[in-house]
Amino acid sequence: MVRELGQGGSERQCAETARALDRCLFEPHVAAMRDTGLRAEELRAAAVPVTRFPVRSFGNLSLLTGAARMGAYLARHRIQVVHTFDVPMNVFGVPAARFFRTPVVISSQRSYRSLINGPLRHLLRLTDLLVDAVVVNCQAMRRHLIEDERVPAAKIRLCYNGLNTEVFRPCPGPRPEILRDASLVIGAVCALRPEKDLATLVSAFAQVRPLQPGLKLLIVGSGSVLPGLEQHSRALGVRQDCVFEPATPDVARWLRAIDIFVLPSLSEALSNSLMEAMACGCAVVASRVGGNPEIVYPGKTGLLFPAGDPGSLAAALKELLENQEFRLRLAAAGSSFIERNFSLSQAAHRMEEIYREMVSRKTGLQIQPRA
Numbered sequence: 001m002v003r004e005l006g007q008g009g010s011e012r013q014c015a016e017t018a019r020a021l022d023r024c025l026f027e028p029h030v031a032a033m034r035d036t037g038l039r040a041e042e043l044r045a046a047a048v049p050v051t052r053f054p055v056r057s058f059g060n061l062s063l064l065t066g067a068a069r070m071g072a073y074l075a076r077h078r079i080q081v082v083h084t085f086d087v088p089m090n091v092f093g094v095p096a097a098r099f100f101r102t103p104v105v106i107s108s109q110r111s112y113r114s115l116i117n118g119p120l121r122h123l124l125r126l127t128d129l130l131v132d133a134v135v136v137n138c139q140a141m142r143r144h145l146i147e148d149e150r151v152p153a154a155k156i157r158l159c160y161n162g163l164n165t166e167v168f169r170p171c172p173g174p175r176p177e178i179l180r181d182a183s184l185v186i187g188a189v190c191a192l193r194p195e196k197d198l199a200t201l202v203s204a205f206a207q208v209r210p211l212q213p214g215l216k217l218l219i220v221g222s223g224s225v226l227p228g229l230e231q232h233s234r235a236l237g238v239r240q241d242c243v244f245e246p247a248t249p250d251v252a253r254w255l256r257a258i259d260i261f262v263l264p265s266l267s268e269a270l271s272n273s274l275m276e277a278m279a280c281g282c283a284v285v286a287s288r289v290g291g292n293p294e295i296v297y298p299g300k301t302g303l304l305f306p307a308g309d310p311g312s313l314a315a316a317l318k319e320l321l322e323n324q325e326f327r328l329r330l331a332a333a334g335s336s337f338i339e340r341n342f343s344l345s346q347a348a349h350r351m352e353e354i355y356r357e358m359v360s361r362k363t364g365l366q367i368q369p370r371a
Contacts, residue, residue, distance in 0.1 A: 001031045003088040005039035005050070007249060008191075009272040010110055013137075013161055013347075014085040015039035019046045020162070020348035025367050026355065029077060031070070033088065038249060055092055066092065071100040080104060080363070081355050083135070087120060094127040104358040106157075107131045109141055112267050112290070113149060115195060125149065132358050133157050135351075138270035138291030157354045162347025163275050165339050168252050170281030175257040178243055183214030186317060187258035187282075189251055190273045192223025197287070199225075199232050200264045203310035206236040208317045215241065215321075220254045222247040255280040260320050260327065266307050268292055275342055278302070278334035283327045285316045295342075301334040 002014040018028040019042065028048050032040070035052035043050050051073055055066035074082070074097070082097035083106040084090045090107045097105045107128075113121050128134065128151050135157050136142050142158060145151040179185055186205055190196050198219060205217040219229065219242070226244065233239040245254065251273075255261070261277035263286040268274075270291035278284055278301065286292040287307035296302035303319070305312040320327040356367045 001082065001089040001093045002085040003032060004034040004037060005030070005032050005043070006037040007039075007247065008086075009161075010086040010108070011037075011039050012272065013110075015043050016162060016164065016344055017348060017351050018043060018048050020344050022348075022352060022369070025352060025369060026081075029073075029079065031073070031093075033066070033092075053092075055088075058091065063092070067096045067099070070096050074100050074102055080359060080365075081106065083355075084108060086110070087116060087124065090127050091120060091123045094130050098130045103362045104355070105131050106133045106135060106354070106358065108135045108137075109145060110137050111269050112141075112144055115267060128155070131155070132362060133354065135159050135354065136269075137161050138294050140290045140294065141269045159347060159350045159354060160342060161270050161272055161275060162344040163272075163279055163338060163342050164344055165279055165342075168255070168276045168279035169339070170335055171252075171256055173256065176254070178245075179216060179218065179257050181214065182216040183212055184259045184321070185216050185218050185257055186260045186262060187218035187220070187254075188262050188264070188273075189220040189254055189258075189277070190263070190271075191247070192219070192221045192225045192229070194225055195265060195267045196225075197264045197266045197308060198229055200308060200310050200313060201262050202229060202232050202236065202238070202242070204262075204264075204313035204317055205242070206233075206238045207310065207314035208321060209238050209241060211318060211321050217242045218245070218254070218258060219243070220245045220248065220251075251276060252280055255282060258282050259331075260285060260317060262313065262317075263287065263292065264307070264313060265289060265292075270294065275338055279338040279342075281331050281335045283320055283331040284334055285313065285320070295337070296334075300330075301337045302330055 018030050021028050031051050033055045053066040053070045056062040081104040082102045084093040085108045142156050233242045261282035261284045263274045268290035284302035286296045288304040289307050303316045305316050
């Protein structure tokens with residue numbers, strides 16, 4: 001279950017998990033509050049049923065209507081496992097699934113709860129008491145739940161995000177026309193939200209811009225901080241060398257146009273955008289927060305810098321700009337690392353293990369994988 005089926009990270013992980021599950025073991029269904037969008041189309045094309053529980057607000061009658069529709073759907077299809085993938089569905093789906101006596105109820109935590117407003121955070125803590133397990137996508141999130149949210153360690157299950165390495169892979173080719181004259185591109189592809197701290201990237205770019213003629217900064221994404229970033233780049237005198245592109249479903253094409261990918265987040269779990277950039281052959285530089293150090297090993301698969309420190313980020317960029325051999329070595333190692341360790345099949349297999357364990361524990365039913 002996920003709130004909607006658009007382009008977000010949780011939406012993608014939910015949809016790709018459903019598509020990749022072994023149909024000899026599980027019959028996946030996907031439910032959302034809004035059942036249209038890119039992921040809905042992908043799911044229907046893969047013969048995964050998609051249904052809508054029309055909850056418009058937690059403060060009106062649509063909550064009860066949605067819960068009643070969910071209860072009827074669970075009974076009609078004899079659903080044994082309900083797994084919610086994002087905050088709204090944790091808050092709505094977990095209590096509803098428990099009320100309707102679903103044998104196994106699982107939630108997800110894919111971001112730090114400090115980013116969530118007070119009332120919702122309190123509701124999430126209640127769902128922690130109701131679920132059989134909480135799935136996290138990195139060790140950093142596991143530590144956060146144990147240390148900050150007091151979730152029992154025995155309830156937490158780790159399943160790293162999976163990536164479609166057929167889509168996200170190195171593929172040499174010309175850059176998009178707007179970058180055709182760039183000598184080298186530093187870039188980021190992400191939602192333009194405050195916690196991504198892209199102003200630090202713009203500041204660091206201004207420091208290294210004089211080092212190489214034709215250097216460009218590419219930022220792909222949409223969000224509330226875009227006007228501030230454009231103003232910041234003008235104030236630093238680098239606006240003419242910055243390219244801002246709106247969010248797009250064709251992420252891989254833009255990632256392949258980037259030589260050095262930067263994720264300067266102040267808060268991060270396991271970043272899909274960072275994994276995608278590595279898979280596409282970018283040399284990556286990331287802030288030392290959350291799950292970033294679980295995939296970026298300094299000097300091996302990328303570089304890390306202290307979050308919020310433009311000077312340290314500029315130093316890392318300078319090292320990559322001045323040492324092409326090192327930059328290319330990091331890019332190749334990062335791409336290989338993602339392909340080996342974070343495929344969709346690996347993530348789906350791990351989720352199957354979690355579902356089988358929980359079903360066995362709650363019902364006694366043994367779901368045996370194929371030999």
